[in-house]
Amino acid sequence: MTTRETTGGGRPALGRAVRARARAALDGLEHLVGGMGTAALALIALAGLVAVALACLAGVGLLLAPAALRGLRAVADRERARLSRWGPQLVGPAPVPGRWRAALRQPAVRRELLWVLLHATSGLLLGLVGLTLLFSAVRDLLFPLYWWLLPQADAAGAGLGWETGNWPGAIAVAPLSLGWLALAVLLVPVMARLQAAPGRRLLAADPGTDLALRVAQLTATRAAALDAHAAELRRIERSLHDGTQNRLVAVTVLLGAARRALARDPATADEVLARAQDAAEQALAELRAVVRGILPPVLDERSLPDALTGLAAACAVPCEIDADLPGRCPASVEATAYFVVAEALTNIARHSEARHARVSVRRAGDRLRLLVTDDGRGGATESGGSGLSGIRRRTEAHDGVFALSSPPGGPTTLEVSLPCGS
Numbered sequence: 001m002t003t004r005e006t007t008g009g010g011r012p013a014l015g016r017a018v019r020a021r022a023r024a025a026l027d028g029l030e031h032l033v034g035g036m037g038t039a040a041l042a043l044i045a046l047a048g049l050v051a052v053a054l055a056c057l058a059g060v061g062l063l064l065a066p067a068a069l070r071g072l073r074a075v076a077d078r079e080r081a082r083l084s085r086w087g088p089q090l091v092g093p094a095p096v097p098g099r100w101r102a103a104l105r106q107p108a109v110r111r112e113l114l115w116v117l118l119h120a121t122s123g124l125l126l127g128l129v130g131l132t133l134l135f136s137a138v139r140d141l142l143f144p145l146y147w148w149l150l151p152q153a154d155a156a157g158a159g160l161g162w163e164t165g166n167w168p169g170a171i172a173v174a175p176l177s178l179g180w181l182a183l184a185v186l187l188v189p190v191m192a193r194l195q196a197a198p199g200r201r202l203l204a205a206d207p208g209t210d211l212a213l214r215v216a217q218l219t220a221t222r223a224a225a226l227d228a229h230a231a232e233l234r235r236i237e238r239s240l241h242d243g244t245q246n247r248l249v250a251v252t253v254l255l256g257a258a259r260r261a262l263a264r265d266p267a268t269a270d271e272v273l274a275r276a277q278d279a280a281e282q283a284l285a286e287l288r289a290v291v292r293g294i295l296p297p298v299l300d301e302r303s304l305p306d307a308l309t310g311l312a313a314a315c316a317v318p319c320e321i322d323a324d325l326p327g328r329c330p331a332s333v334e335a336t337a338y339f340v341v342a343e344a345l346t347n348i349a350r351h352s353e354a355r356h357a358r359v360s361v362r363r364a365g366d367r368l369r370l371l372v373t374d375d376g377r378g379g380a381t382e383s384g385g386s387g388l389s390g391i392r393r394r395t396e397a398h399d400g401v402f403a404l405s406s407p408p409g410g411p412t413t414l415e416v417s418l419p420c421g422s
Contacts, residue, residue: 019324025185027364028192029130031086035119035195036127038079042120045075049116065100069109076112079119079199085401085417086196087365090203115202119195126195130188137180143173247283251276304334308359311342315357316349317374323361329368329420336398337361337370340416343387344372352376352412363420370416378410391416 045068052068073096080090093108103109254276261269299307305323312319328334341359348357354376362369382388388404395402395416406412 021185024189028189029134031192032127032130032188032195034082035123035192038075038082039119039124039127041075041078042116043124045072046116046120062100066096066098066103069103070096072112072116076115076203080203083196083199085403087367089401090200111202115198118198123195123198126191130184130191133180133184133187137177137184140173140180141177144171243286244283247279247286250279251283254279299331299334299338303328304337305361307338308341308361311345312359315345317354317357319345319357319359321359325361325363329363332398333368333418333420336394336418337368339394340370340391341372343391344414347380347387348374348376351380366419368418368420372414374410374412376410376412378406378412379408380404380406380412
């Protein structure tokens with residue numbers, strides 16, 4: 001069993017700052033790469049719109065305009081989904097009207113036209129610059145290896161026209177990778193925010209539309225919360241009825257038998273009392289398990305990373321806990337996160353045939369992100385009583401976001417994002 005917990009407390013401020021900066025750079029790089037994907041789609045959509053605009057000169061472009069705008073909406077929705085994974089959720093607008101005049105009168109369509117122009121150009125450029133910084137750092141770090149493999153060539157490194165014909169010159173290039181890496185750490189998070197800014201500003205729905213959809217979403221999540229609450233009450237009732245209650249009935253029967261045996265055979269009475277004591281201890285253990293299932297005491301007494309470490313220790317599959325939380329989250333958020341991880345690890349132990357699992361917990365702004373991965377056989381779905389539908393209900397009842405990726409052959413990745421305040 002391998003468990004690792006990092007809470008950030010009691011460590012030097014400099015170390016925490018370095019780790020925070022490194023995490024921000026890695027997150028920013030991930031955002032830039034994802035943004036490059038949607039930027040490439042935006043470039044294709046922009047080319048299609050330009051082609052339709054040119055076709056209007058021939059009199060046939062207006063017939064193609066609604067289809068081109070629906071393609072633009074599909075690309076914009078991909079960007080909305082991407083941005084929603086990293087921050088406040090962007091709700092999509094109403095469908096694109098079938099007529100081009102009505103489509104162009106829709107404010108969301110006009111904003112999407114401006115967004116596709118910005119994202120297909122500046123968004124793609126920012127992503128390429130971020131990857132170039134990383135490529136330059138790796139290239140200069142490995143420059144001595146290139147020089148050794150190709151000693152006859154006059155190699156140039158560092159992007160500065162550096163030419164060398166000996167080992168000292170080749171080795172002197174490698175430290176330049178630290179400069180590229182420092183630039184990446186400093187600039188990548190900023191470029192990720194700049195890349196996402198047009199989408200956050202232009203792809204948000206109209207205030208009225210957002211409010212109406214938000215009301216519908218809250219109505220659905222409230223119903224899911226009530227269903228989850230009712231299911232939890234049924235679970236507790238079954239646990240008490242099938243376990244603890246039966247044990248207590250057995251204790252009562254055994255105590256009655258012991259009283260009757262006292263007058264006839266004290267030795268038999270002692271044996272019956274011992275059995276009654278065992279049954280009482282089992283009932284107490286089951287009652288404690290039910291109480292821990294309602295709200296684990298370790299969450300109140302210690303912290304969420306401590307509670308997750310306990311889950312990992314009890315899991316049948318070797319599990320690593322990587323939790324970096326600068327402080328406590330609201331109790332309801334921690335309880336939801338605990339039950340999400342508990343159900344996910346139960347599914348891994350029962351169904352995945354995995355050899356290793358990993359749970360990552362991070363707080364990014366006002367969101368708590370949980371990532372549960374395993375190297376099992378994959379193919380996990382929310383149907384078939386796997387418990388994943390219960391995880392989704394718990395998450396959405398807390399106004400969170402649930403995502404599952406489990407291709408056949410694995411790996412399986414379960415991601416949950418919960419709002420936890422600022």
